[in-house]
């Protein structure tokens with residue numbers, strides 16, 4: 001089992017290159033981020049090269065956040081900006097070798113929004129495919145993002161069916177799925193062929209995955225049993241210092257088959273020595 005640190009939330013008090021180094025020191029296998037665009041590509045690449053950690057995902061820009069935007073691609077009349085955000089994400093992802101881009105839908109509803117989203121996703125998939133990039137769509141929950149266009153995995157699957165692009169996949173964020181639909185185990189089993197990336201956090205407080213209503217030891221084991229071997233994305237809001245919230249990571253390492261686990265100690269040092277292999 002491998003884990004990716006989502007640097008939108010973990011170590012987000014540090015510049016992105018420093019956050020990548022912190023994730024390496026803690027024992028993560030990969031990193032992902034939300035919006036890296038203010039950080040020069042060369043600085044991110046240097047940290048990735050130094051640590052050996054891949055950046056497995058990033059998001060398209062949200063638009064005018066001050067004016068309330070949370071993505072653009074399902075918003076009728078905003079296609080020019082939406083496609084500029086998609087182009088920018090593809091260029092950045094290509095430069096640093098990132099395989100997944102989450103195209104953010106935004107606040108919208110209705111048939112016109114759906115058609116707009118499908119068209120912009122088709123554009124994104126066509127332009128991302130030559131660079132080997134997968135486009136992800138992510139249902140968000142109605143409490144954190146009221147009015148967001150995409151809220152359920154059923155809705156996401158229907159859109160994937162409409163667009164018919166082999167590089168369009170579902171971002172299965174267990175936190176959002178639990179809040180909107182539940183039935184996590186069965187959904188993972190059923191939806192696996194369409195899932196491009198997993199994310200997780202405790203429910204309902206979006207903290208470390210060591211408390212709350214989801215038993216993540218079980219969820220991680222489900223993904224492992226199904227043969228999913230890409231990194232699972234830790235996208236939670238640490239209660240304080242990120243390094244102090246990583247007990248779950250060491251516990252996950254400890255539950256792996258003995259032959260693949262190095263001895264673990266507590267804290268950051270344990271994270272550094274966490275594993276030799278998956």
Ligand SMILES: O=C(O)C(=O)[C@@H](O)CO
Pocket residue numbers: 034059102138140173176199235
């Ligand atoms: O909120 C989430 O969950 C995400 O994965 C973000 O990237 C989208 O806002």
Ligand SMILES: [Mg+2]
Pocket residue numbers: 138173199235
């Ligand atoms: Mg997420």
